[in-house]
Amino acid sequence: MSTLNERMFITTLEREGIDIKVNGGIVKGFFRINNSGEGKQFATLYTAIDKVNQGDLVLIDTIPLIAQKVITEESTVYQKSTLQKCNQLIEIMVKNPLDNTKATLTSFYGISDDISQSLKIDSDIITSQSSLHLQLPLTSQSKNILLNDRLYVGGNQMAWKVNDMIEQNGVIELHLTRSAIDTTYDDTTNGIADRWRYETKPSIYTTNITESTVTLNQDDTSQLTVSVLKDGVAMTETPTINWSVSDTTIASVDSTNTIKGLVVGCCEVSGSYKATDNDIAIGDTVSVTVNAKPVVADIVVTPAYNETSDYKLKQGYSAVTFTCSIDGVTSPVWNITLNNNGVASSYYESTIDNGLGTFTCKCVTRNANLIEYDISESTTGKTAKYYVKLASMVG
Template sequence: MQDIDEMIDFFLYEKGESIKVNGAEQIALIVDAVDKLTYYDDKIIRCKCQIKTGDIVEYNNLKYIIISQIDKEENSYRARIRKCSYRVAFNWSGNIKWFDCIEESKVFDVSTGTYISVASGNIYITVQYNSDTRNIALNQRFYVTNQPFKVTGIDKSQEGLIKFNCALDLIDTVNDDVENNIADRWRYETGHTYTLTINNGDTANVLINDIMQLNLSATDNGIALANPVVTFTSSDSNIISVDNTGKVMGIAPGQAVIYAKLTYHNTVLDSITITTVETFTHSYTIDITGSITIKLGQSQSYVAHIYDNGTEVFDKSVVWSVRNQDGTTSPAYATITASTGNSVTIKANSSSTYINRYVVLKATLSDDATVYKEFSVQLKSLF
């Protein structure tokens, strides 16, 4: 090991891989742990940056926790990391925080060298010790894979880590958000209606080895989310790849569907079909941004964004129209009061009979009527 330590700069330059330690970019050597422990995905990390037991390491889009003591050489640090099994949410009176954890339904018996299953319905979870996790208390509830558990024991004996002994609990059908694995959510929150939209249109083309940025918008009960946490996937990463920021690259000729979903609300998603091409041709799409509701007698403004193969362009214009969604034509539930460029303002008429009815706002490309986008808006009471 001394030889590696003396040549650590060379090895990091030649074989080092990009990782993150507690969110900070670093370079490290990562190798599989060579021993008899095959139940876990353990690896050995070696780096020049200072590391501590409990640090979160991001490697190959996976999260690991440093579980060993740190072997400090003269020029480098070495430790064992273990892949996190899940992200779990703990709820403090409506303040929900997520933690990467190692979940165990078996424990390793040092004296026998074998794994022993814990009591039926019990698990252990290990998390990083920090200012948030130290507040997790006995009997606090959380979910793993849509099953509720409660904390029955807390072990803080290993510096940098906390291990919790947990027992299977009963589902609270009234207060638990089982689908999203959040205990007691509705005890402190009102219901949420989330939306997620890929604003680049329904289809786009990308050149081979070229990159296109997906643009997203997300709302919670009609209010825009500033920094939504989104997971991206490709139906065929050999044709179209996508990274965790929504950058799409054409890899080979063909077509793939790119999906975007809210990470902690995975039923809220949108998709776009992207074709890899060798020659660029125009493919226009339109997206409309603005509120999904208007109060009676009030106005809202909307903007049409025009995209060519997923990239926004500004040399095109749209024609606006609005209609009642239910097919009636008179009276109109809302009217256009102003239109400037690719922006429009519509006003909801004041009759109380229009409450919870919908209008459809339509933007049509000025020079191609086959390209258009429709946007549904609900009329709401003033009170």
């Protein structure tokens, strides 16, 4: 039967204690942080009995600590634990105990010596005589760490080898020496030794966009010039780029690397590529400005249509000469004539390109007194009607 003090402590703990993670589970507790004055940080944790064991990994406000000492004889009401703050996060390829050709990337919080005090330096070179002590929680995963396994501690340039190990008091003590082994298979970017012995090394794809800025009008398009490097070597064929637009209401971009202006505004278009999810993609960005679509004048035909003017046509001769213009761009002349059989050339459909604008003149209606034309200009999309009034068709 629990005592009154025990019941009071448990009630207070449940009401006022904070949630603390112990080996992934939640425990209620009280704690205080203590500084040793030697750069080490400790905490004293009070919990109910049998909630924390020596070597347990404890997270207090996301701070990782390892239980160094657990005291129960002080009280039958609470358990007092001394914790030390971890100063390392280790990532190591832990071999499969049933198949050492396979390994799994595993992370451990740990406590190491002061690395700067552990290095032996000769002529500015860190020698293999350097040694380091590392403490990890003893778990089913850390038990699979083997002698001669390699790991990085204290930065991505610090590879070490397991020279000895001891399991005691809920922790595994690793004694490390500097590793002079070839780092060909090391992931030096992330500080993971021998990673590429067991995993496929990712390729680095770098996307380059020639244009740094693009300015276009609403409804206009502009094609980007894009190239991709794989591990620093240009790919012979540019793959399909993955595009993103900071504001999809302003501009869009399609699989042909073509930007289209939608509404007035500014945005950024970013592109990248990688062959697999494990590859590394380095993208590029272009700044896009979309301006208002310019107002285009109407098509002007010369001479202007006049209901009171009649045009007489004679076989084999030009009767009337016309031109089309828009915003100062003028087409070559075009004529209405009668051939030797008295058939008016107004039946033709003619495209007239002056190099700046393309005009199409098409006869859509003809009778004895009137010829009707549809005129269009492809660059601006403008259209117009034009009529030629005939006095008579004479030979």
